Amino acid sequence: MEELYYDNGNETFLVHYRSGPSYRMTTSHFHATYEFFYMMDGQRKFFIKDRTLLIEAGDIVVVAPNVLHRTTQAQTPDYERLVVNVHERYLSADGAARTEGLRPLFERDYLLLKKGTYASAAIDTLAEQMIREVQEKRPGYEDYARTLTIQLLISCCRQLPVQTGEPPAASNPMHERIFEVVRDINERYMEELTLERLAERHYVSPYAISRSFKEATGFTFVEYVNSVRVKEAIALLLGSPLKVNVIARRVGFGSVTHFGRVFKEVTGKAPLFYRKKG
Known part of the structure; x- marks a missing residue:
């Protein structure tokens, strides 16, 4: 198993990369930050608000603050994923005004981008840079990683598919x-x-x-x-x-x-x- 974890200590910016066997999230999961969840390989079941989604390699979920969610094991035992949590005040240049490019993020409980519905090359590049910055910890790495987070989120908002109607019913x-x-x-x-x-x-x-x-x-x-x-x-x-x-x-x-x-x-x-x- 490979794992990389960074927390700035005040619950406003966290980066967690994990690759290896599946594990069960044992605690309820809601927080005051936005969460970017990128399934890089494998599968997880992702319960959010009132629905369970199957998240597969290449899928992205962005969860708004204080929305209850939890991931659990799917059929594939091994997986690779990147999770970034960031507080809203880090999502704009002056720490106060909301960035126009992130409007969809502020208007929904969560965003879902399925593989094949967005340009993944740009996301992959930003995710790899994020992991490298946290690994190497060069001067200014936290600020750099936060700017990468903003780029990731804006990219997701720009490429978000048009959502119409209710989510599909469960197969069961x-x-x-x-x-x-x-x-x-x-x-x-x-x-x-x-x-x-x-x-x-x-x-x-x-x-x-x-x-x-x-x-x-x-x-x-x-x-x-x-x-x-x-x-x-x-x-x-x-x-x-x-x-x-x-x-x-x-x-x-x-x-x-x-x-x-x-x-x-x-x-x-x-x-x-x-x-x-x-």
């Missing part, structure tokens, strides 16, 4: 039913959500949801509900003056104690860490 009918449940959770996370209630609402047995949820999304049912609630809690911690116990109830937790325990499990941090950041 049960998985499509699970994605309907996922959308329901995304909208009703503040309510009491049980397998029984959701099963009744979607005309399927609780056992069927429990059995198929992880296969379809990469999350267990409870894990997904908790992740959505924690994601919404972070938004309130950063963007409102509400007290933690009020936020806990607002996002669907019965007690602040349970909220604190789940929050730490999902993020690795206590809720007040995000209040301080806000």
